[in-house]
Amino acid sequence: AQSVTQLDSQVPVFEEAPVELRCNYSSSVSVYLFWYVQYPNQGLQLLLKYLSGSTLVKGINGFEAEFNKSQTSFHLRKPSVHISDTAEYFCAVSGGSGGGADGLTFGKGTHLIIQP
Amino acid sequence: DAGVIQSPRHEVTEMGQEVTLRCKPISGHNSLFWYRQTMMRGLELLIYFNNNVPIDDSGMPEDRFSAKMPNASFSTLKIQPSEPRDSAVYFCASSLSIPYFGPGTRLTVL
Numbered sequence: 001a002q003s004v005t006q007l008d009s010q011v012p013v014f015e016e017a018p019v020e021l022r023c024n025y026s027s028s029v030s031v032y033l034f035w036y037v038q039y040p041n042q043g044l045q046l047l048l049k050y051l052s053g054s055t056l057v058k059g060i061n062g063f064e065a066e067f068n069k070s071q072t073s074f075h076l077r078k079p080s081v082h083i084s085d086t087a088e089y090f091c092a093v094s095g096g097s098g099g100g101a102d103g104l105t106f107g108k109g110t111h112l113i114i115q116p
Numbered sequence: 117d118a119g120v121i122q123s124p125r126h127e128v129t130e131m132g133q134e135v136t137l138r139c140k141p142i143s144g145h146n147s148l149f150w151y152r153q154t155m156m157r158g159l160e161l162l163i164y165f166n167n168n169v170p171i172d173d174s175g176m177p178e179d180r181f182s183a184k185m186p187n188a189s190f191s192t193l194k195i196q197p198s199e200p201r202d203s204a205v206y207f208c209a210s211s212l213s214i215p216y217f218g219p220g221t222r223l224t225v226l
Contacts, residue, residue: 102164
């Protein structure tokens with residue numbers, strides 16, 4: 001069984017400041033990790049993914065995440081946020097054959113609030 | 117590519133009525149997933165298909181829920197009879213290796 005814990009339900013940040021959204025996972029098998037963003041009344045958009053290889057993953061909109069196997073973490077970072085980054089961010093994990101075949105387990109989400 | 121297409125985008129119905137949600141996956145994708153999102157429970161995987169075959173429906177909440185995938189281009193999620201606690205946003209996603217989500221169907225059961 002897999003699980004995902006997003007440690008912060010809400011993160012307020014001033015515009016142009018850096019941000020880190022935390023994600024920890026548990027899994028008994030090799031994992032594949034994802035971050036999705038959800039803007040109000042919209043679907044989920046893929047930000048970035050870790051499938052294998054380099055542990056530092058770069059995604060869209062200037063976001064990046066680092067896979068840390070020893071700490072079972074996959075924290076999301078952005079060096080300078082913009083008002084348009086206000087959204088709900090979801091961390092997700094898939095095991096076995098990857099998210100392509102057997103579905104994702106999601107965290108509860110982190111609401112990123114950008115303050116002017 | 118048009119992405120994952122879901123219809124209807126919004127559905128309001130009365131308790132006891134049958135509801136059918138529809139999904140057209142991205143062409144060429146061989147896996148399809150149905151998720152439900154609520155404030156209380158977050159995003160939950162209901163059921164998924166590989167090559168049109170249902171693989172795991174353990175997330176389907178009750179026998180009132182059923183899903184079909186008659187071909188690679190179409191899937192339905194049916195609720196019969198519907199209840200107010202079924203009110204949620206239902207997402208369909210398709211994948212070849214990375215899941216891509218549709219815009220969702222917001223279901224309200226009165």
